[in-house]
Amino acid sequence: MSDDKQGSTSQCQLRLQFVPTPRKLSHPARANAAGLLWNLLLLDESQYGARMRAAELGAVPLLVYMLQYGDCEGQCNAAGALATMAFSSSELRGHIQECGGVPALLDILYHYEHTSSEKSMAANALFHLCLN
Numbered sequence: 096m097s098d099d100k101q102g103s104t105s106q107c108q109l110r111l112q113f114v115p116t117p118r119k120l121s122h123p124a125r126a127n128a129a130g131l132l133w134n135l136l137l138l139d140e141s142q143y144g145a146r147m148r149a150a151e152l153g154a155v156p157l158l159v160y161m162l163q164y165g166d167c168e169g170q171c172n173a174a175g176a177l178a179t180m181a182f183s184s185s186e187l188r189g190h191i192q193e194c195g196g197v198p199a200l201l202d203i204l205y206h207y208e209h210t211s212s213e214k215s216m217a218a219n220a221l222f223h224l225c226l227n
Contacts, residue, residue: 129172129176130168132172132176149180154176155187155191159191170216174203174213177223185226200224204217
């Protein structure tokens with residue numbers, strides 16, 4: 096593994112240490128924060144600057160965490176934000192994959208308790224992660 100990938104992976108692990116212990120996140124503010132980030136990323140005219148900056152500030156591991164432990168709205172918003180980031184560049188796609196985005200998205204697709212809107216957003220994010 097290259098030094099860049101090792102650094103990126105360790106950054107994901109380091110940032111996740113500051114996330115609260117795993118539990119269902121039902122507080123609406125968390126889902127709203129993921130939705131706000133998604134909207135800001137969609138409004139980024141350069142389709143790269145704000146998305147890269149959000150990743151540099153640690154948004155990716157937090158969005159992956161929201162996929163794993165958030166409520167329905169939070170998971171949809173997190174998947175949408177990750178899809179928007181993945182659309183931007185191969186660098187961001189790699190970072191999302193290194194932070195565990197693919198298994199978290201697949202988990203949403205495979206479990207029956209998730210709604211069709213969650214599954215649709217997860218499938219969209221996975222599609223964007225497959226782009227070259």
